Amino acid sequence: xxxxxxxxxxxxxxxxxxxxxxxxxxxxxxxxxxxxxxxxxxxxxxxxxxxxxxxxxxxxxxxxxxxxxxxxxxxxxxxxxxxxxxxxxxxxxxxxxxxxxxxxxxxxxxxxxxxxxxxxxxxxxxxxxxxxxxxxxxxxxxxxxxxxxxxxxxxxxxxxxxxxxxxxxxxxxxxxxxxxxxxxxxxxxxxxxxxxxxxxxxxxxxxxxxxxxxxxxxxxxxxxxxxxxxxxxxxxxxxxxxxxxxxxxxxxxxxxxxxxxxxxxxxxxxxxxxxxxxxxxxxxxxxxxxxxxxxxxxxxxxxxxxxxxxxxxxxxxxxxxxxxxxxxxxxxxxxxxxxxxxxxxxxxxxxxxxx
Numbered sequence: 001x002x003x004x005x006x007x008x009x010x011x012x013x014x015x016x017x018x019x020x021x022x023x024x025x026x027x028x029x030x031x032x033x034x035x036x037x038x039x040x041x042x043x044x045x046x047x048x049x050x051x052x053x054x055x056x057x058x059x060x061x062x063x064x065x066x067x068x069x070x071x072x073x074x075x076x077x078x079x080x081x082x083x084x085x086x087x088x089x090x091x092x093x094x095x096x097x098x099x100x101x102x103x104x105x106x107x108x109x110x111x112x113x114x115x116x117x118x119x120x121x122x123x124x125x126x127x128x129x130x131x132x133x134x135x136x137x138x139x140x141x142x143x144x145x146x147x148x149x150x151x152x153x154x155x156x157x158x159x160x161x162x163x164x165x166x167x168x169x170x171x172x173x174x175x176x177x178x179x180x181x182x183x184x185x186x187x188x189x190x191x192x193x194x195x196x197x198x199x200x201x202x203x204x205x206x207x208x209x210x211x212x213x214x215x216x217x218x219x220x221x222x223x224x225x226x227x228x229x230x231x232x233x234x235x236x237x238x239x240x241x242x243x244x245x246x247x248x249x250x251x252x253x254x255x256x257x258x259x260x261x262x263x264x265x266x267x268x269x270x271x272x273x274x275x276x277x278x279x280x281x282x283x284x285x286x287x288x289x290x291x292x293x294x295x296x297x298x299x300x301x302x303x304x305x306x307x308x309x310x311x312x313x314x315x316x317x318x319x320x321x322x323x324x325x326x327x328x329x330x331x332x333x334x335x336x337x338x339x340x341x342x343x344x345x346x347x348x349x350x351x352x353x354x355x
Contacts, residue, residue: 002106006046009094014039016090021083042087084118148187155180178226189251204328206351207246209274209281210236216250217272220257224270227261234273242281243351248324252332253283255321256344260287264341281350288341292334300334321346 006013091110095102158177162169217233224231242249253272260270268288275282292300300318321344322332330348337343 002102002110003046005095005100005102006042006091009098010042010046013042013087013090013094016094017042017083017086020086020089081118081122084114088114148184151180151183151187155184175226182223182226189254203245203247204243205246207242207244207249208238209240209242209276209283210238212246212250212253213272213274213283216253216257220254220272223257223261228267229261229264230267230269232269232271234271236274240274240276240281241351242328242348244328244330244348245324248327249346249348252321252324252346253285255318256285256346259318259344260285260289263287263289265290276350279350281348283346283348284343285345286337286341286343290341291338292336292342318344 088110094100155177158173158180161173162177213233213236217231220233221231257270257272264270264287270288271284271286273284273286275284318332325332325346325348328348330346333345333347335343335345
């Protein structure tokens, strides 16, 4: 029977499948897919063939479980389909080369199982993916509402105290009101950027980098001063321009500066420096946080990721900043300076200056 052929030639089929997956042009195969995709698909297919005379339920459950496994391992829907097809092609080739006594009926069973496996795995994958997205959005909205309530509550209490006249405008209560209002402003800007990214609505325009940096510097300088930090902003020559969504890029740079102010040591320094070539513009924000925390650097850009002792905020700033930059065709990366701090860089394509 066909499932005996699969079990007897498992290693050879795995090698063939891995070679096909690795050589595939699109979708590009990940290291995880090449390493484990073949065995997972082949074992599931053998299991489905073994139960081909039993109820359809066994096949459905097997494929559905496989769909959940693929999602957990980070596979895409395209990878699911293409890897099933790669396994099928490897089976057919090896069977032809070895002249295995596989009947037409068994090949029909193979293709029926393949079709059922793809359909059920993709269905479960999609269902689970949509559930995860829904859960993440619910968590985000709940966290956002909590942050708004805290900041608004602190602002209202501070204002009531100041209005009573029992404290002066130069004291800690006024400082608390100032911080709360700034926090509310940051939350609003972050929320607007998130909504625009999710809706896919970009308003690309020609933007002067010099004017953009000057606008950002005004609010950033006030924020740095309120926290007792030093902010230095590098000079930008006129004529350096980008075609970007101005609001999203300003929000991205603002998020990087907020992040730098949050983690820089007391009385430390934060810098905003712009450099450029004929083709690219690089905007860098450097802080004095002492260096990046241990762990995967890329995880810093995941939503709700917070690995420092300071847990204030939503953990969405870097995630939104990266998505905003990538929406404009740019890159956002980070460079660690152990014992000193880190440098976040936004790299974007430069456009010729206007006449």
